[in-house]
Amino acid sequence: DQQVKQNSPSLSVQEGRISILNCDYTNSMFDYFLWYKKYPAEGPTFLISISSIKDKNEDGRFTVFLNKSAKHLSLHIVPSQPGDSAVYFCAASAMYSGGGADGLTFGKGTHLIIQP
Amino acid sequence: DTAVSQTPKYLVTQMGNDKSIKCEQNLGHDTMYWYKQDSKKFLKIMFSYNNKELIINETVPNRFSPKSPDKAHLNLHINSLELGDSAVYFCASSQVGTGAPQYFGPGTRLLVL
Numbered sequence: 001d002q003q004v005k006q007n008s009p010s011l012s013v014q015e016g017r018i019s020i021l022n023c024d025y026t027n028s029m030f031d032y033f034l035w036y037k038k039y040p041a042e043g044p045t046f047l048i049s050i051s052s053i054k055d056k057n058e059d060g061r062f063t064v065f066l067n068k069s070a071k072h073l074s075l076h077i078v079p080s081q082p083g084d085s086a087v088y089f090c091a092a093s094a095m096y097s098g099g100g101a102d103g104l105t106f107g108k109g110t111h112l113i114i115q116p
Numbered sequence: 117d118t119a120v121s122q123t124p125k126y127l128v129t130q131m132g133n134d135k136s137i138k139c140e141q142n143l144g145h146d147t148m149y150w151y152k153q154d155s156k157k158f159l160k161i162m163f164s165y166n167n168k169e170l171i172i173n174e175t176v177p178n179r180f181s182p183k184s185p186d187k188a189h190l191n192l193h194i195n196s197l198e199l200g201d202s203a204v205y206f207c208a209s210s211q212v213g214t215g216a217p218q219y220f221g222p223g224t225r226l227l228v229l
Contacts, residue, residue, distance in 0.1 A: 032215035043220030103161025
């Protein structure tokens, strides 16, 4: 039962254009959403996050949009650069009843390829 | 200066053996985690731990046990290794509180023969 879904296994974008990565979720208890970037043979690297009470968060070239009613979020990267080629994971977090953080629930990832 | 480190990076062992993977973080975080990335590339939480409590994913076999000698370390012990345990194991850490970003180590690639 996948609670976080990334339906595009891969995405190819030309350098300089916008990359849009999508993510859907099913659990309405999620209250934070995060995006991670992963290179081969390395651990995931945190990129950007958004609280469920917001609909947009921006950090440099990266913007995350959240549509809570549709249970959908997206990561926009503009302009796309060759170094952005990596696997991008969407992840979600829910407040643990004890007040601490539970683990993240990850999507399966989207492999972004930036074409020169 | 590595924030979250894991040793070893690669681990090849025979079925039935017991092995440990070490994790250390120098970020001063309160909470540490272990994740497993299986052959289908899904990253799944195994444990989260702070100095107050251990939260165990109910699907994790009890052959897996986390041990924390102090706040900066969370080691993973695996008893009676099975072929299906072959995977990449990632350690992570964060400040306490939902929404706090988790910072991951480079992963340990475990192969059980």
